[in-house]
Amino acid sequence: MAPSSPSNTGSQPTSTTENDIQPFFVLHKASPRRKDRTSVWQGKCRKRNELSPSRSAKKLKLSTADDCDGHLDQKLQIETFEIVWTKIESTIKDVLRDLNDSVFSNIQQWIVECFRTTTLIGEPSIAEATRSFPLLNNTTPGKLNSAFVISRNIEFVDDVLTFEELGLFLKSHGCHVAMLSSMEFSLKNGIAGCLKALLRGFLGSAFDPADISTLASWYREQGNYNKPLVLIINDLERCCGSVLTDFILMLSEWVVKVPIILVFGVATTVDAPRNIFPSHALECLCPSTFMLVTPAERMDAIVEAVLVKHCTTFNIGHKVAQLLRNYFINQDGTVTSFIRALKVACLLHFSMEPLSLIQGRILADDQEGTSGLSPETMLKYMDELPLYARNKMVDQTKKSMAEGLSELATVQKLWSTVVLCLYEAGKYSRVQLLDLFCEALNHVLSPSRDSVCHTRDDKDHGLSAINDSSQQYSIMQSGGFICQIVRRVRDLPSGKLEQLIESWDKLTADISEIHEKLKILQSSVRCQDEQSAHRSSKDTERSVSRVSVDIDKDSRMSNLQAVTFLDDLVRNYLRPIEGMPFHEIFCFKNVEKLQLVLIGDPRRRIQVDLLEFHNILRCSCCNKSSNALLPSMHDSSIMYSLAQEHGDLINLHDWFQSFRTIVLQLTNKRKQKSKQTPLPKKRKDMNGSGDQNEAAIQARFCRGVTELQITGLVRMPSKRRPDFVQRIAFGL
Amino acid sequence: MDKEEEAPQIPRRTTRSLYSSSASTSNIVPAAKVSNLEALTINDLLVGGDPISLDDITSSFPGRSSQIHEVVRLLGPLNSPLLPLFVYGGASTGKTSIILQIFRHLKRPLVYSSCRTCYNQRILFESVLNQLLLHRKNMANSYTNAKRCERPSDFVNFLREALTGIVNNLKEKSEKLISEKKTHDGGMGNMIYLVFDNFHLVREWDKSSTILPLLFNLYDMLKIPEVSLIFISSTSPDTFYSNMGYVEPIPIYFPDYTEGDIRQILLRNQANQKLYSSFLDVALKPFCRITRQVGELATALKPLYEQYCEPLSDKGKGVLPSEDMKRRLFNHIKPHIASSLNDVFKVSSPSSREVETSKETKLKGNPKRSEEIADLDFHMSTSAKYLLISAFLASRNPATLDASLFDSKGGSDNRKRKRKASEKALEKKELLEEELLMKGPGTFPLERLIAIFQCIVSVADEPSDEDEQNNEELGAQCGNGSLMSDVLLQLSTLCNANFIFKGKSCPIEGSTRYRSTISENMALKQVARSLKFPLSKYLYRS
Structure with missing residues (x-):
């Protein structure tokens, strides 16, 4: 699209990271409103000014001071972003690796086993293996060992990486690995294409007539046959079924000579191979299934590691969390896009929030953990901030702010511990961390929690209230996932409850406040256990039912105590970050901005840009008049504006005529001008080029129609109505 | 590695039996490495393996004796010329294995190429030539073929060249044998046979209209009486456009196996024949109604047999089934047969590592399938x-x-x-x-x-569902639109x-x-x- 390209080149910030994470910027660049800025970094500065309305008044005053600091500031921001993001990214990578580890080693074991069984059958000698006819042994025909690795996500983006890692993993464990993707199994290239890719994968170079006997010769040479051959095919569903079938039949002809082991990535269900292969191909496979971690589990692990455990590095507001969650559930469903969204949020945060630079300092200094964020260290970090950032703090004394920040950090730590405790309990009722996380961030609910907390605070935390059956827990009233978790804890059998308390013990080990409370809980539960054990031993002669009722009652008691403990935690410590002072420094809250980047809504954007092109082009000729169409406008803009006047169908001739009149306005004006200037020769030229002009207008018209067609706004004339174009997009 | 590559390639004329015995006894790495370098001899065109008698072949292929004898009769005694053969019949009716076994029995050289592996004419040509020229791909020649041959006319020329070479070679050899009077039936004769397997696939190639007449015409074109062609196809000769003026190949039809034959074939490699036979009494009939293909039946029956043996203590290794036990096993297997009938064309994928989960689903059983699918087990937005x-x-x-x-x-x-x-x-x-x-x-x-x-x-x-209420705050922004x-x-x-x-x-x-x-x-x-x-x-x- 012509209108967007100049803006793209002109004002795109130089940071490459932004380039590759904002796909819709290709079509649309957020339009700068003030055009007098020519700085490379203008985009960033503007965003910052526009997008934190709470501070905008203050900022406007300071904005003149900003400009001189701009360069330095920008560099710092990017540096900080990079520090923080590298940390987050490495955490994510570790988490994903750990998740896949067990499946990978399972697959590797399976491969080793398969390889062992094939070698047990007996290796054919090189002469036998390279001959063209099948080996004659009286056993049943060999089958291709194949693993179906089910990735359980219909989108395949996440798993491309997973399978790449699997390939590396297997290679490092002594296998010959080749990776093929569905691109190789296309109808166009046929079997030659995939064989070529196969040989390239194993032998490392291309062979022109790709022939499987080459592979057989290679495999029997120079000790290659000591290692298993593994072929990974990424996405089974996307492969062309007939080509893949041919390929498998061919491999099965060679299976004794080239005992290749297949690993298929299956996106949906185990049924997928049944739908793709005909029975005679299925017959050749000896299948096993492996399950990868579900995307939801993956997501939970990432949220746990990045947003809960390391919540002091970078966090997101409730609305942002909701957006990300909904995007994951409703739209995209890939962890990749979640990570990308997080990255965008991170970048936006650092570019918008000057004080966020402090995060980078904290991270850079304190590698071994963020345990001790005393006010003094905070103060130190703040002193190191650049002048520009310090200007923001004029109205607060530094000290109070430092104290606030360090308090924020401790509160955050508590918050994350509580969330983890809840999650641990939530595992019994299959609550996902992402949902829980969203709810825990919700500061709309928190005031009610606080108020209940205050009224009940003086009563007790204690055990006396437990028996009070009329007691209604605030967290249970509120509904939602926390409530669900608590309800589940109330009904938990005693064995599981003990497990749960133990896991809580581990989680809260370094948080003394919570840990003490847990100790009380533990001791009381233990005491009750002993009591009940004592009682049951004493009352052995009593009827069994009675005893069980007693035990039931006791375990119910301890359940209730656990619920009280949770309730206490939630009320006292589950304070969402957004309710705290200074949270803006650590927490990204701007949903609209993120949404714009994530869900680009490109078609709407195209329409808007076509209609309001001067926001992008900013030419001096067009923006003076608001509504009238001028010949100096871009052709497709003129045409699209004209198309607005038509209904479902646009008569091509009418459209052309109106286009022509608008375009010719300019030349008429020029003519008038040229009449005033006494230059007869030039006038002659104009007349002579009249025909040419007409042709040019037609050509421009045609180009405009094609452009609109390519952008998906109109459809070309059909055979039935040859002179009408159909409009496809209506309204914005 | 280098040393071996430098080592001179001396064509060592070992007899086939000697060679194979050395290879089979020593699976040790150095021995195999040495064999890397041996140049191919004409002996490598034999099927090889231990000698096999005709009776062994007929007994190992139940219900195929008439076809076997027919093929042997047509091939005739040593050095008798042969018109092209066209062997056809359904999938897994034993065409390829019988032909190869017969050649193993007769010890005559053949050039085999499967049109599945050789998926276009160039590869087919080059594979045939490789074998005829006794060429071996290896690292040293960077896995290239003996000849580069794309056009059919080139192929005919190369082929004639190679074939005359080979035939002369064979003649020399047999003359030598006769002069030395070592054996009178151990020689491999002067004939060479070109076998084209999976010939029906050629019809689907791009250039099938030229390659098919070429291959059918090859016998006439070459005019070498020592060369014969054997086509193996799963479709009848009528499906190839045959009246093109060349000698019609002699058709040999391999009919589908009968139920009795299938039974014998399936029984062949079983450890506990009696038990398996009682199992087949129960299971084979319903399955035979669906398919007669041995391969499919074998895959379908295997898991069922495992299930059949489940109640037995040692998985049915050494048990001799009594009538009572048979009845018990029948009652055990009866409910499973019907459900696995539908599974004939399906992959059942029990992984050894997922025993617990698969057990669970097994417990639920197939009739309750509707419950089994209660939730989607993959993520979809x-x-x-x-x-x-x-x-x-x-x-x-x-x-x-x-x-x-x-x-x-x-x-x-x-x-x-x-x-x-x-x-x-x-x-x-x-x-x-x-x-x-x-x-x-x-x-x-x-x-x-x-x-x-x-x-x-x-x-x-x-x-507004329960879930919706939770999303309510964001529903405005993120719900519908x-x-x-x-x-x-x-x-x-x-x-x-x-x-x-x-x-x-x-x-x-x-x-x-x-x-x-x-x-x-x-x-x-x-x-x-x-x-x-x-x-x-x-x-x-x-």
């Missing part, structure tokens, strides 16, 4: 689910009913109206239903899909996952038609249930 449902509806419902089903007045009202109407013309409806069933899923244009999608989404957003935002992306995802089939057409024209290929009850009910979507309300036939 909400909008993709809605899109899938709308695609399914678009495929199932006639387009004329869209207006009444998705009218803005709401579904329930329409339903009543529809029901009344259907009562009036019940027969007509039944007919239509049948027709729909026979036709399968219909196609639909993109516009219709998106229209239905929008209707469904807008209807589904109205009732965002579900719609990248439908086309979701559509391509679904197409990639083979849930929606996309017809081939220019995407810009918009005339592409789609078809939902999802199996009705299984996945769709899962999807609809996971969304709590009242699917049956919108289905025409219900």
